[in-house]
Amino acid sequence: MAPFLLLELLNRLVILALLLGSSSFCDSGKWVWFNVSESFRLLFFRVIPYQVILINGQFPGPQLDVVTNDNLVLNLINKLDVPFLLTWNGIKQRKNSWQDGVLGTNCPIPPGSNYTYNFQPKDQIGSFTYFPSTGFHRAAGGYGAINVYQRPRIPVPYATPDGDFTLLVGDWYKTGHKQALQASLDSGKSLPFPDGVLINGHSQATFSGDQATLSAGKTYKFRVSNVGLKNTLNFRIQGHTMKLIEVEGSHVVQNMYDSLDVHVGQSVNVLVTLNQAPKDYYIVASTRFTPKKLVASGVLHYTNSKTPVSGPLPAEPSYQLHGSMEQARTYRWNLTANAARPNPQGSFHYGKITTTKTIVLSNSAPLINGKQRYAVNGVSYVNADTPLKLADYFNIPGVFSTSSLQTVPNGGAATVATSVIPTSLHDFIEVVFQNDENAMQSWHLDGYDFWVVGFGSGQWAPAKRSTYNLVDALTRHTTQVYPNSWTAILVSLDNQGMWNMRSAIWERQYLGQQFYLRVWSAVQSLANEYFIPTNALLCGKAVGKSH
Template sequence: MALLSALRRACICNALIFFTVCFAGDRFVSFELEYTYVTKSPLGVPQQVIAVNGQFPGPVLNVTTNDNVMVNVRNRLDEDLLVTWPGIHMWRSSWQDGVHGTNCPIQAKWNWTYQFQVKDQIGSFFYFPSLLMQRASGGFGSFIITNRPVISLPFGFPDGDIVMLIGDWYTKSHKALREDLDNGKELGMPDGVLINGKGPYRYNSSLVPDGIDHETINVEPGKTYRVRVHNVGVSTCLNFRIQNHNLLLAETEGTYTSQQNYTSLDIHVGQSYTFLVTMDQNASSDYYVVASPRLVNQSVWEKVTGVAVLHYSNSKGKASGPLPDPPNDFYDKSYVINQALSIRQNVSASGARPNPQGSFHYGSVNVTDIYILKSVPPVTIDRKRRATYNGISFVYPDTPMRLSDIYHVPGDYKLDFPNKPMNRPPKMDKSLISGTYKGFIEIVLQNNDTVVQSFHMDGYSFFVVGMGYGEWTENNRGSYNRWDAISRCTTQVFAGGWTAILVSLDNVGVWNLRTENLDRWYLGQETFMRIINPEDTSNKTENPVPDNVLYCGALSSMQKQQKTSSAVVHGSSDLMLSMMLLSAASIYILH
């Protein structure tokens, strides 16, 4: 027994030394992300962009299902910063969500360490700065959760991984774009589309000036690659395609999909997709990779096209000729909806756990609440141009909502968000939706704006059960997919149309509901859902306030001044050590 105890103590010591835990504990991984400005010329014009660790786009963060993740963010910008992780469920911990309503900002020259577990998740996601339109200048990168080896993939293991971040781009800085919105202006047409932070290949000498650096993707003939594509742009839906190659859709935002081939796929702002692409073409030349705007006037937006090059190792020449065509659906409004609804979950595949994804029969669960969120073109409220849901343009409370709850800050927000559009003048307000733990809700997104939008819900995935044009009515429920609808965190809502989603409220906290279109988001088209477990008196369904929480607003006096040196923020190392000790101790007890 003494020998066994000694071995246990030695195992715990080794865990602390090597930042792993013995026996069967979930591992810890840590990252350092430093946000700075650098000068780049992605469209041939020198401009200030936001880099992460000196890179634009930022580094890929690779983790494995159930990892405990710690990300120390160093803010070397000249303004506040928060980094958000859309699609990462942040179980029981909206403290780590990285949006203004849940976290106090990381001030300039300060650091802060995010700590969360990617519990029971797989898939392709991305991170980005959530404040002040900063994503329009960069600061984004891919976040990949790889399945554990004990869970088999529903496809052959790929020969390699390719990450592609696509998005519309302005040569104006995010500060200038923000100023335009503050002055009541529209952002207007972007200046181009970037692929992995680079401008278009010179496929057309009149549309693309000389000297622009483009992305080249090197591949081997006959091999199959997992291609992860994220739309990290400002507000434009992009059609993604690879000349002469099929895109076998395999996963989107944490859900394995029913596998089917597409020649091209519309990827809306904030969405992520994983394709399997086999290099089965001859190598007489390189091939175009294209990301072009959709649902806009194509003749006017012709130059706003992202083009990269797919280069076989035995290629005999450069890509040439016209770009592969986008969908020809000008007279077919149903095409985009049919394509969106063709994306369904693979109900026979295992995700992060050894059971089929479709084992949760969402279609037979009783709905406990219904919310209709209606958006319209921006309106003037108190002489300011604002965007709304149900006539309310959200205004951030001075103190993040859960901190207000914990420390009893009075009057910081209200739980009176209307569950349907109201016949009254629009207003700015701090109004939240009240949700109950284990509820099962239906949200109808009614887009009466003139532009296609993306809707996102932090902390959750939801089932996209229906889409259509016109005003939603209760009769539309008869068309819902109640068996294999895709489960994801970001869905499109077409202009003049609706999208219906079903959500199981299994994650306590305060979670952001928003449009991913940066201009509408900045103008207030968002709210939050406060989900509380009234039966939980011992906080088993929500993590406590983290030790390193930042304080602001009515609680500013509780915040200690941080050191502004380049060293890791005070507390980050202690946090890592504390988590390692807790994990090791729990394992010691269990054994």
């Protein structure tokens, strides 16, 4: 029997034991096998092959369709020649940062080996993604969609659509992720401008259906996620308007839009009614706020259409940064809609809670030892050989620092550190992202969603709190910060663990624009956090520890 077939047979027996013995699961289960490998695929106009990371032979990877609170048991077999991890973008991992899939919580999966993830999309409905968190693998693919559906009898605030399409859009480099991109970053250089934009792995795509499912007068859901590396994308459909219904797990007030700005790491859901003449129409994703425009186009094909797409591609909106910020302010929480549980989304009155701490985070792009780095409050993060979560659990000293990163900018010289900000379970904190650079920023917090309460230009100051939306700001897991501007969020720290706060722009994350938030309680119990998994990989200073 081939080694990988034998390994997979053994893994299935192990997974069965994990599922039956897990204390964290009480609902239905979904078993998934991911085989990670590299191969070549035709991407741009399907004429030139490029090396990509495949999952189960697919690029993008398989779509995970689950129901909220499903037990997801996912066995990943790493057939690459380097260590590998996947992380779950927007999945909260309630009480379970052990499964977060980043280098601060998990040892990477060695080549020719496997690891079984064991987690739930707990009390969530919406569109999320997964992608590689190790090295610069994200530039080579390995990403896919996670679509979390409501349980039976949990209503959503719109009629069941006649079809459901997932669109993974993002900028793309034609050069190799290891030999060129990662090597360039390691040598102290920033990345060049990307080469193109892809929609579901191609620069051109078609969205159609059969006679019964795609026709004039019907309404379809489009799930749009920006899985790119660095650029905001604008999404639009020729001749059609879009009704925004959900943003990263939050049902929103259902406004109509001609186009939507989707920033790196973000996801939106829209409804599109086919109310035009039955022919083909362009679907477009293009870069925003860039001197050179990169465009990927798709085709929306009406049933029985005999008229191909025609005319110029629909133009991007004329508004720029200020208009994009104004669009973001129109995203409002639907306070009358149910969440994943049968209670209104707005029943938690976040605007009436006193914050326990304010953290102001200023990003920068310093040179350290003559090399390009990116920093938060003057500290550029470096990965440790030992995952921070393991070091914390086993009380291993010297792995990370809780004093190197200050909670306000200090204007000092840039340094490097494995930085952690300590917080307490059940703190309610205000975080302000201050962006004094001319580049768009995108910030993400693992294990949480947060209320995006304010955007503004220039410097943030306490007086800016008077502009906050403390009534119906939506929750999400990733927020943009416009150039020379600020964004404020509120976070209820109800999820114990070690959680990664990072730039979603992967070049910046790779070169240090990240840190970890340690959410801690002196009471160690299953009510706060699950035990270390029995199959946890140990590496660095944790090798040989008993668990």
